[in-house]
Each structure stands twice: as C-alpha cells, then as structure tokens.
Amino acid sequence: MPASPNHRAVAVALLVPLIVSLTLWAFSWPAARIAPRDLPVGVAGAAPAADALAQRFESRAGAFEVHRYADADAARTAIEERAVYGAVILSAEGPRLLTASAASSVVAQLLTEAVTQAAPDGAAIPVTDVVAAPDADPRGSALGASVLPLTLAGVAAGALVTLMRLRGARAGAALAGASVLVGVAATTLAHTWLGVITGDWWTEAAAIASTTLAAGATVAGLGALLGTRGIGVGALLVVLLGNPFSGVTSAPELLPAPVGTIGQWLPPGAGGSLLRSVAFFDGNASGRPALILALWALLGLTAVLLAGRRRPESAAPAPAGRTPEPALTP
Structure with missing residues (x-):
C-alpha cells in the first residue's frame, strides 16, 4: 500500500535534517580533530643525541611513529619512498629538518613548527623540502x-x-x-x-x-x-x-x-x-x-x-494454466 501524502511529508521533514546532520558529522568532525596520530617521522644522527630526540618524539604518546636512520641520505630516501613524512638530521653542524610538502603541506608545516619550538632560543633550523609541491599548487x-x-x-x-x-x-x-x-x-x-x-x-x-x-x-x-x-x-x-x-x-x-x-x-x-x-x-x-x-x-x-x-522480468514466462489475452485491433 503506497504511503499517504501526509506520511511522505513527515518522511521528508525527518530525513532532511538527518541527512544534513550526518553530512556535517562526516565532513566537520574529522576536520575539527586534526592532530598527529602515529605520524611516521625519521631521526638520523649519532646515537646519544638521536636517541634523546627519538624519546622526545615518543613522549607524545600516540602522536609520532619514529623511524631511525643511519644518515641523512637514508632519511632522504625514506622520504622519497613515502616511508616517512619528514626527518630530523642531527650532525656536527647542528640539527636540520627534511620535509616533503608534496606528501602533505599540513604535515610539513606541523613538523617545521614542532622542531623550531624545540630548538634553543634564537637557533635557526634549516629546512629542506625534499619533494616539494609544484609552484602552481604549493599548498596542495x-x-x-x-x-x-x-x-x-x-x-x-x-x-x-x-x-x-x-x-x-x-x-x-x-x-x-x-x-x-x-x-x-x-x-x-x-x-x-x-x-x-x-x-x-x-x-x-x-x-x-x-x-x-x-x-x-x-x-x-x-x-x-x-x-x-x-x-x-x-x-x-x-x-x-x-x-x-x-x-x-x-x-x-x-x-x-x-x-x-x-x-x-x-x-x-x-x-x-x-x-x-x-x-x-x-x-x-x-x-x-x-x-x-x-x-x-x-x-x-x-x-x-x-x-x-539474470533473465529480465519482462522476459519471464507467463504462469502455467493462464493464456495471454488477445490483443485488441481496431
């Protein structure tokens, strides 16, 4: 039995707010809760200093997934292979950061801010964009x-x-x-x-x-x-x-x-x-x-x-014992 016009009107009045609420939840909730969660990052350098830096990343429980590399070349290769989003390189010249804005400009900015804030006051941290986003779309x-x-x-x-x-x-x-x-x-x-x-x-x-x-x-x-x-x-x-x-x-x-x-x-x-x-x-x-x-x-x-x-419904045979009615001709 088809629904009455009143029932259909009630269905529309209830379904539209439900669809809007579901859409807002799906699009707004993830965007409002953006934060690093097991974000792959690399650390390369001598053991004592690199160990301390890795522990500093890991101290933010669940935020970063730290990968250790022997040197800057290995860390750069890992970024190019999309194993990590960026890496901090510790050397005699001081720390420097490798990023990949082509992988995510948001993550590149997040890592830059995190490393800069952790640096001593007034210390400048060189940043190298290993895989840069194109000039026509720098933010992706x-x-x-x-x-x-x-x-x-x-x-x-x-x-x-x-x-x-x-x-x-x-x-x-x-x-x-x-x-x-x-x-x-x-x-x-x-x-x-x-x-x-x-x-x-x-x-x-x-x-x-x-x-x-x-x-x-x-x-x-x-x-x-x-x-x-x-x-x-x-x-x-x-x-x-x-x-x-x-x-x-x-x-x-x-x-x-x-x-x-x-x-x-x-x-x-x-x-x-x-x-x-x-x-x-x-x-x-x-x-x-x-x-x-x-x-x-x-x-x-x-x-x-x-x-x-599957056989289309229109091609299904007529029920047994029932003959089709003859077509009317003018």
Missing part, C-alpha cells in the same frame, strides 16, 4: 579538491548505468569507457593546463581512471544488487564517507582513529594516495592503493556482470 589545495569531482564522476557513471538498465558486458564497457575519458580529460586539465600534478602524464591518467572506475563500479554493482536504492547506498559510501575520510587535504595520520584507516580502504582515499604517489614520488608506495582500487572495481563489475546473466 588543487590536488585535494580534485578527489571529490573524480568521485562524483564515478557515482554519476554508476547511477546512469543503473538507471538506463545497462547489463552485463554493456554496463562494464560503459563504466570503463567513461573512466578512461575522465582520466584523459582530468589529466589534461590538471597536468597540461594547470600544472598542479607533475608526474608521468599517462600514469596520472591511469590513476585518475582507476579512481573513477572503482567508484562507478561500486555504485553500479550496488545498483545491480539493490536496484535504484543501491545508488543511494553507493553515494553514501563513496561520497559522504569516502571523501571526508580520505585525508587527501591533510594526511590520513592526522584524522581521528579509525577514520584515517577506513578512508584509505575506500575509493577516494586510495585514489588520492595513488595520484599523489604517481604525480610526485615516481610511483613509490603506489602498490597498496592501486590494489584497493582494483578490488573495488572487480567486486562492482562482478556484480554487474552476474546481474546481466
């Missing part, structure tokens, strides 16, 4: 803002496949084709025109296409399993939770637990990490996010392909 704002449009593109592709009742191989081809075109278009804008990503052009396009495909296949797969309701579930998972939990505008280790970890297992978080790795770090630390995106895409496409093998 454009990269952070790019994840939401890519996610929305995937949601739109998955929703259109569901609403247009595309099934099986046609649905998979539509999702793949849309994702490839999004990758080419977005890379042309972000790399060729704006210059906010500076890695290999085709690798960046593949990373963007993978992010879009993972989001689109997730929505289309849920649509194949749940019908049009699956579009809402997919959008809730990918956009409402995946985007604010991604940590792409700061760092996953700055978000409240377990939000940062959850976000890296969703398409936006994995896509942001993959794009950052291929755009600025020569693909270092790209294996895990690429695997996560492939898993989401595989699960979604499998659901779409399996749904395509």
